[in-house]
Amino acid sequence: MVRKRVLSGVQPTGAIHLGNWLGAIRNWVELxxxxxxxxxxxxxxxxxxxxxxxxxxxxxxxxxALYIACGMDPAKSTIFIQSQISAHSExxxxxxxxxxxxxMERMIQFKEKSIKQGDNVSIGLFDYPVLMAxxxxxxxxxxxxxxEDQKQHLELARDIAQQRINSKFSSNGEPIIKVPKPLxxxxxxxxxxxxxxxxxxxxxxxxxxxxxxxxxSPELITKKxxxxxxxxxxGLEFNNPKRxxxxxxxxxxxxxxxxxxxxVGKDCAEMGWGTFKPLLAEATISALKPIQTQYNxxxxxxxxxxxxxxxxxxxxxxxxxxxxxxxxxxxxxxxxN
Ligand code: AMP
Ligand code: TRP
Numbered sequence: 001m002v003r004k005r006v007l008s009g010v011q012p013t014g015a016i017h018l019g020n021w022l023g024a025i026r027n028w029v030e031l032x033x034x035x036x037x038x039x040x041x042x043x044x045x046x047x048x049x050x051x052x053x054x055x056x057x058x059x060x061x062x063x064x065a066l067y068i069a070c071g072m073d074p075a076k077s078t079i080f081i082q083s084q085i086s087a088h089s090e091x092x093x094x095x096x097x098x099x100x101x102x103x104m105e106r107m108i109q110f111k112e113k114s115i116k117q118g119d120n121v122s123i124g125l126f127d128y129p130v131l132m133a134x135x136x137x138x139x140x141x142x143x144x145x146x147x148e149d150q151k152q153h154l155e156l157a158r159d160i161a162q163q164r165i166n167s168k169f170s171s172n173g174e175p176i177i178k179v180p181k182p183l184x185x186x187x188x189x190x191x192x193x194x195x196x197x198x199x200x201x202x203x204x205x206x207x208x209x210x211x212x213x214x215x216x217s218p219e220l221i222t223k224k225x226x227x228x229x230x231x232x233x234x235g236l237e238f239n240n241p242k243r244x245x246x247x248x249x250x251x252x253x254x255x256x257x258x259x260x261x262x263x264v265g266k267d268c269a270e271m272g273w274g275t276f277k278p279l280l281a282e283a284t285i286s287a288l289k290p291i292q293t294q295y296n297x298x299x300x301x302x303x304x305x306x307x308x309x310x311x312x313x314x315x316x317x318x319x320x321x322x323x324x325x326x327x328x329x330x331x332x333x334x335x336x337n
C-alpha cells in the first residue's frame with residue numbers, strides 16, 4: 001500500500017513553546033510511523049516580519065534540533081530547511097500569479113499580524129499564505145498536521161490547487177497538483193497563553209511569562225506556572241467558557257501527565273489552585289526532560305545535525321523539483337530540455 005504523505009513546518013522566529021509542540025510537532029512524531037513525512041523549518045516565513053540575521057540562523061538550527069529531540073526520526077522522516085530548496089520560492093511566484101487578491105484579503109492572520117507591524121508591513125507578510133501553499137503543494141502532501149490557527153491557510157492551499165490549477169490547466173482531466181487536507185487533532189489544537197486564557201500561546205507575545213518554551217529550566221517552568229493567571233473559584237473544570245484559564249491549565253495537565261481528561265477531570269474537580277499548580281509544574285518538567293536531554297546532545301554535535309539536514313535537503317529537492325517542473329510545463333513555461 002502507498003503510504004500517505006504528510007508535510008508540516010514551524011517558523012524559526014523564537015523559542016518553540018508548548019503550543020507548537022502539542023498542537024503540531026507531537027502529532028508529526030506519531031504520523032511518521034505510517035506516513036511518508038516531510039517536516040521543514042520555514043525560515044523564509046520568518047523573514048516576513050523584521051528580523052535579526054544572526055538570530056535567524058541560530059533559531060533555524062535550534063528548531064531543527066528540537067524537531068529531532070521531540071522524536072522526529074531522520075531515518076523515518078525527511079527533515080529540512082525551507083530556504084535550502086529554491087523550488088519553494090519559485091512555486092510561490094507561480095502561485096502568486098494564479099491566486100486572486102480578494103482571497104488573500106480575507107486572511108485573518110495577516111490582519112492580526114499587520115496590525116502589530118504598524119507601518120512596517122511587507123509584501124512578504126501579505127504573501128505568507130501563498131508561500132505556505134507552495135510548501136505544501138510541492139510535496140504532494142495528503143495531510144498537513146497543524147494547530148487550529150492554520151486552518152484558513154490550509155483552505156487557501158486547497159482552493160489554489162483545485163480551483164486555480166487542476167480545474168484550469170489539466171489537459172487530460174488528471175490533477176496536476178494534489179489537493180491537501182488539514183489534520184487538526186482536537187487535543188492540543190489550541191493551547192492558550194498562561195497570562196490570558198482567551199489568547200493563544202504565541203512566540204510573538206512580548207510577555208515571556210505567557211508561554212513555556214521547550215527549553216525552559218525546571219525553575220523557570222515552576223515560576224511561570226506559579227504566576228499563571230487563575231480565578232477565585234475552588235475546584236477545576238473543563239469547558240466552562242467563563243473559566244478559560246481552568247480549561248487551559250487542566251488540558252495541559254491531562255496531556256502532559258498522560259492521565260487523560262477523564263481522570264484529570266475527576267481528580268481535580270475539588271482541587272484548589274495552590275494544590276494544582278505544583279502538580280502541573282511537575283508534569284511539565286517531566287514531560288520536557290527527555291526532550292531537553294536530547295536537544296543538548298544534538299546541539300553540541302553540529303556534525304551530526306548538519307549531516308541530517310544535508311540528507312533531508314537531498315530528499316526534499318528531488319520531490320520538489322518534479323512538482324515544480326510539472327506545473328511549469330502545464331503553465332506553458334518552456335523547460336530547458
Ligand atoms: P508558528 O509558531 O506560528 O510557527 O506555528 C507552528 C505550528 O504550531 C503550527 O502548526 C501552529 O498551528 C501550531 N501552534 C502555534 N501556536 C499554537 C498554540 N497556541 N496551540 C496549538 N498549536 C499552536
Ligand atoms: N504558517 C505556519 C505557522 O505559523 C508555518 C508553516 C509554513 C507551515 N509552511 C507550512 C505549516 C506548511 C504547515 C505546512 O504555523
